[in-house]
Amino acid sequence: MEKNKSKEGCWCTIGASVTVKSAAMTLNNSLSGPGYFVQGLAMIVLPQLRWFVLIPLLINILVFSGMVYWASGYFSQWMARLTGWIPQWLSFLEYLVWPLLFLGLAAVVFFTFTIIGNFIAAPFNALLAEKVQRMEGADLPDMQLSDWLSVVPKSLGRELCKLLYYFPRALLLLLLSFIPLVGMVLWFLFNGWMMAVQYCDYAADNRGVSFAQMKTRLRPQITKCWPFGAVVNLAMLVPLLNLLIIPAAVVGATLFWEREVESSPVN
DSSP, rough: OHHHHHHHOOOOOOOOOOOOOOHHHHTTEEEOOHHHHHHHHHHSSSSSHHHHHHHHHHHHHHHHHHHEEEEHHHHHHHHHHHHHTTTTTGGGHHHHHHHHHHHHHHHHHHHHHHHHHHHHHHHHHHHHHHHHHHTTTOOOOOOOHHHHHHHHHHHHHHHHHHHEEEEEEEHHHHHHSTTHHHHHHHHHHHHHHHHHHHHHHHHHTTOOHHHHHOOOOHHGGHHHHHHHHHHHHHHHSTTTTTTHHHHHHHHHHHHHHHIIISHHHHH
């Protein structure tokens, strides 16, 4: 038992030193968004955050594995039907259709999983953000049993607000994507902002800040929060790694909110 305590103490010491070093690096950099993400990535191994990371991670792995298994089971059937419509003299097109169908299916699975994964992880992310806020010295009210029971519906309602904010703008940008280069640039810029909104919102909600107020308070910090969101957005494109990116983004965004947003005057 003493050995386990010693091991845990070692992790705490390592995590604390990483946190202090990252904090100094973050605060000294005027464009410190990516620094907050790196710090969040380093902190998810801390013992006091472990279960808030592992439980949604395991659930999301099971969900992702189930979706991949389901999609792979139907892929050969869809492929057979699609190639059955191609005339014999155009059979060479099968070599083009196969990768296009595979990439399209992979994109659908990834996009669907991202939405489902955020909904599953939302209550855990709220608790993870609260833990990090307390580690940062935030004076949050102690939660009673009734408050814990309200975390799930409140978190899911907040995720719905984000989807309602995201989808109309994403649809407009999808239409603009037919304009060469312009659409891609606007899509990348918007997703960087959206990732900042997505993950800063947990800390803001714990502070009792409404979704509209949270966006208003983030806008003056755009030169810092957008680089953070852009890095998260790029990291999310790596399959399976994105499962670890979610808690790291929550921790990093929470640190950003507490150090940059909460410390700045409210307009």
